[in-house]
Amino acid sequence: MIGNFFKSLYGEKENKVCKKCGRSFTYSELAKHSMICPNCGEYFRMTPRERLVMICDKFEEVDANLTSENVLNFPNYDEKLKTATKTSSSKEAVVCGVAEIAGEKFVIFVMNSEFMMGSMGRVVGEKITRAFEMATEKKLPVVGFTTSGGARMQEGIYSLMQMAKVSGAVKRHSDAGLLYITVLTDPTTGGVTASFAMEGDIIIAEPNALVGFAGARVIEQTIGQKLPEGFQRAEFLQEHGFVDVIEKREKLKYTISNILKLHSC
Amino acid sequence: MGAYEKVLKARNSNRPSGAFFVNRMITKFVEFHGDRRFSDDGAIVGGIGYLNDMPVTIIAMERGDDVNERIKRNFGCPSPEGYRKALRLMKQAEKFNRPVICIINSSGAYCGIGAEERGQGLAIAENLMEMMTLKTPIISVVTGEGGSGGALALSVADSIFMLENAVYSVISPEGCASILWKDSAKADEAAEALKLTANDLYNFDVADKVIEEENMSYDEICDNLKCEILAKLSELKEMPIEELLEKRYQKYRNIGKL
Ligand SMILES: [Zn+2]
Numbered sequence: 001m002i003g004n005f006f007k008s009l010y011g012e013k014e015n016k017v018c019k020k021c022g023r024s025f026t027y028s029e030l031a032k033h034s035m036i037c038p039n040c041g042e043y044f045r046m047t048p049r050e051r052l053v054m055i056c057d058k059f060e061e062v063d064a065n066l067t068s069e070n071v072l073n074f075p076n077y078d079e080k081l082k083t084a085t086k087t088s089s090s091k092e093a094v095v096c097g098v099a100e101i102a103g104e105k106f107v108i109f110v111m112n113s114e115f116m117m118g119s120m121g122r123v124v125g126e127k128i129t130r131a132f133e134m135a136t137e138k139k140l141p142v143v144g145f146t147t148s149g150g151a152r153m154q155e156g157i158y159s160l161m162q163m164a165k166v167s168g169a170v171k172r173h174s175d176a177g178l179l180y181i182t183v184l185t186d187p188t189t190g191g192v193t194a195s196f197a198m199e200g201d202i203i204i205a206e207p208n209a210l211v212g213f214a215g216a217r218v219i220e221q222t223i224g225q226k227l228p229e230g231f232q233r234a235e236f237l238q239e240h241g242f243v244d245v246i247e248k249r250e251k252l253k254y255t256i257s258n259i260l261k262l263h264s265c
Numbered sequence: 266m267g268a269y270e271k272v273l274k275a276r277n278s279n280r281p282s283g284a285f286f287v288n289r290m291i292t293k294f295v296e297f298h299g300d301r302r303f304s305d306d307g308a309i310v311g312g313i314g315y316l317n318d319m320p321v322t323i324i325a326m327e328r329g330d331d332v333n334e335r336i337k338r339n340f341g342c343p344s345p346e347g348y349r350k351a352l353r354l355m356k357q358a359e360k361f362n363r364p365v366i367c368i369i370n371s372s373g374a375y376c377g378i379g380a381e382e383r384g385q386g387l388a389i390a391e392n393l394m395e396m397m398t399l400k401t402p403i404i405s406v407v408t409g410e411g412g413s414g415g416a417l418a419l420s421v422a423d424s425i426f427m428l429e430n431a432v433y434s435v436i437s438p439e440g441c442a443s444i445l446w447k448d449s450a451k452a453d454e455a456a457e458a459l460k461l462t463a464n465d466l467y468n469f470d471v472a473d474k475v476i477e478e479e480n481m482s483y484d485e486i487c488d489n490l491k492c493e494i495l496a497k498l499s500e501l502k503e504m505p506i507e508e509l510l511e512k513r514y515q516k517y518r519n520i521g522k523l
Contacts, residue, residue, distance in 0.1 A: 066523065071521065072458065072459075072460050074458050074459075075454075075458055076445075122521050122523060123523065126523050129518070151413075151414075151435045151436070153435050153436045153441050153444070153445070153459070155435075155521075156434065156435055156458075156459045156460050156461065157433060157434065157435055157459075157460070157461065157465075157466060157469060157471055158469065158520065158521035159435050160413060160414070160417055160434075160435040161417075161471060161517060161520045161521065163389075163393060163414060163417055164393050164397070164417060164420075164421050164517045165517045165518055165520065167390065167393035167394045167397060167421075168393075168394075168397040168421075168513075168514050168517055168518070170394060171394040171395075171397050171398055172398075172514070174394075175398065190414070191413075191414055191435075193386035193390075194374075194385070194386040194389035194390050194393075194414040194418075195389070195390050195393055195414075196390070197386070197390075198384075198386050198387040198390040198391075199390050199391075199394055211386075212381050212386065213374065213376075213380070213381060213385040213386035213389070213414070214374075214376035214377075214380070214381065214385070215376075218376050218440075219376045219377060219378065219381070222375075222376045222377060223377050223378065227378065228378075231378070231381070232381060240382050240383070240384070241384075242384050242387060
């Protein structure tokens, strides 16, 4: 399966433009540079497929076909789901599966900011809950890549309750003595920050990733002042004691593999 | 009554806040302050006392009644210290086998620089995890506004009650309208769409009981609520802990099951 991933990545024709320096690159050039701008070093946001190719030696997806429905009959949600499915070429905002790095087996979930900003509804909550339940049953560690705008408000209270549901599954996994590594990527906010993003035994963040509970605009409106430079960035979180490791993207695979190995004997 | 009218009613300043329920339901109440980490958050009042003759821990969101009180209590919006105080008191309750009652009435967790610096997200996340396996019964009651993650952080419970005119939502109708339709004036439409009333939540199996309010004073409502809490706690206290925790887990596992 991972072979197909590679093929499809390098087969992409469209060029990508760096939002910081404005230079355009071919897809394969960027993929070779871990989706980091070869000119200015800006991190491109990564899709689950790109992330899995970068991190895993082997990967087998689970629950690939769960799709959301408009359970509350919320205005325009059906259309939004359709558009998101089309533009992101994925079925929901998270991909889960069983993976391997250097012979270490683990359960992985990778969120997708291209699908409705990685918001968490019933399907995202269910897939991540099942991933933790599977990991507990198989006695495997979990590695989770987070990126999310928060709860998916079109699913009302159901989306909020996913935070409790996933946290329950994380707790059971933790109580079984198993390892959970979170990797915070840009941006991780709202209900995902206030649940499983912050529940890892070890919390890694990508440099400069925006991570917070409240959105910057909401805070500015609440306090009536501008926010300081670097507010809610990975370095800010580390300075305040909430992030174990800030790791460069090109070294993430090595660091995750190293930490997994340290827990496997 | 439309959903948005209920939201306004739930927020109404004449509606009692957390301390009212504590004072009316609990005798010999002793308030405990502080999270033993950083400070004491006035938005959350917690302590111990008797519910009839049953020792309980009670934790209530309190927004304050006059201007000074409101400032002191940050308009009922808890900071990370509030959630950490709540968790500390819950762990204490677990140690001494006291059931926990949480009273929820807040527009949400505080959105400010200090709250982010001190880990608002982490504070909520830890409560969600720890409450799921807290080895003593927990009942949460939404008495007014149940605002998103800030309310959820005190409502991982064995049973959730809601007053008839309380609401509980993932986002405020105003916030929802301004994000989706760039128009906070469409809050009434958003309130309908979000399905946030006590009856909605009862139908979704989030709320386990709705406490009637019609034609009753708040004293009467509170007395009825107390009876319902007592009955439920007596039932929950009889349950073996493993069964209690499994049922708690399954409650959240099954909400909106696919
Ligand atoms: Zn660049």
